[in-house]
Amino acid sequence: MTPQQRLVDRFCRYVQVGTTANPDTDQYPSSPGQLLLGKMLADELYAMGAVDSHQDLNGLVWATIPGNIANAPTILLNAHLDTSPESSGDSVQPVVIDTYAGGDILLANGNSITLADTPELASLVGHTLVITDGTTLLGGDDKAGVAAIMEIAQRLLYSPELPHGPIRILFTCDEEIGRGTKHFSLAKANACAGYTLDGGGAGNIDVGTFSADMATVSFRGRNTHPSVGKGVMINALRAASHFVSLLPRDSLSPESTCDREGFLHPYRLDGNVGNSTVQILLRDFITDKLKEYAETIRTAAEKTKEMFPGLEYDLAVIEQYRNMGDVLRNHPTAVELAEKAFIQLGRPFKRDIIRGGTDGALMSALGLPTPNLSIGQFNIHSTREFASITMIEQAIEHMICLLGLWATTQGN
Ligand SMILES: [Zn+2]
Helix, strand or coil: CCHHHHHHHHHHHHHCCCCECCCCCCCCCCCHHHHHHHHHHHHHHHHHCCEEEEECCCCCEEEEECCCCCCCCCEEEEEECCECCCCCCCCCCCEEECCCCCCCEECCCCCEECCCCCHHHHHHCCCCEEECCCCCCCCHHHHHHHHHHHHHHHHHHHCCCCCCCCEEEEEECCHHHCCCCCCCCHHHHCCCEEEEEEEECCCEEEEEECEEEEEEEEEECECCCHHHCCCCCECHHHHHHHHHHHCCCCCCCCCCCCCCCCEEEEEEEEECCCEEEEEEEEEECCCCHHHHHHHHHHHHHHHHHHHCCCCEEEEEEEEEECCCHHHHHHCCHHHHHHHHHHHHHCCCCEEEEECCCCHHHHHHHHCCCCCEEEEEEECCCCCCCEEEHHHHHHHHHHHHHHHHHHHCCCCC
């Protein structure tokens, strides 16, 4: 079996383990499939000769590939086991297209991935692609990263001539619902830089993420029987909908912004006459802007209170993650060596930013600079998701080259 065939087999095996994250439970991890897949990976890492391969009490998978160059620094590679709850991840049926010939791709359930909705397809002619039957997501986000790291581990362990320092492997759980680093230990990682393999397409080095907070506004009204509501009832549900209508829509919203613009995103409303709650995501590349957005929310809540005499409200804002760009600027080696490896391989690349977060953003904030790299994902979180095996293979070559470059630098 060629390494590329092994990669295809590996990827298809991993996507068939359902690992959909469940935001409606406090259990960790939030779905049993993540434990199942994690156990599979820990066993495979052990079998291929990785050191200290284990699944910890929280379901995170850790392993080490010993270095073969004295004093080379330890590098962490991480990917996440869960898939997005936005589309079903049950009974994923991967279908391999050995050599994509171009044009629209018809899925088994009758839907299509078209050039019109996915223009990137035009540049993928000749690639090996993996699609689904159209009823589920694929889970290339982030099993592409998982399969790549497993393949990198195997190739390094089986090819002692490839130079590298110690490699720390980490598979996290529940990244898609913001809990990927809840049980991450910086001391246990014990690395001097990291790479998250969780990006779209090929050749992107994500050096910035949003900074993110979440606001919860809780309104307390007064419920009565509707027959005797006159002058007494204070409808918290009506108040919440008024409040949402006061938030910016033609600007500072996901529907109206792109690139480096931030937004306020009311994404969940629960309630009844007596009590209602609105949850709002605050996002911007400039961390200080989040304070302004919180003020916009407070102003809208105050106006709502004026409009509904007797209404009470609470506003709580919690920090979610911070733009990793600030950390990576101060610790530039991880990004510079990633660029150098692309140059050595003669491949195009670019620095990019993500309108979202990654596990690496939280690891960077803790002091471990961890940019995010492309791993051949497309149309993530949707039933039109697919992955390019050709790009995953290229990312593996890039990482092996990059780890070789790290081995030439001074140690931890
Ligand atoms: Zn992901």
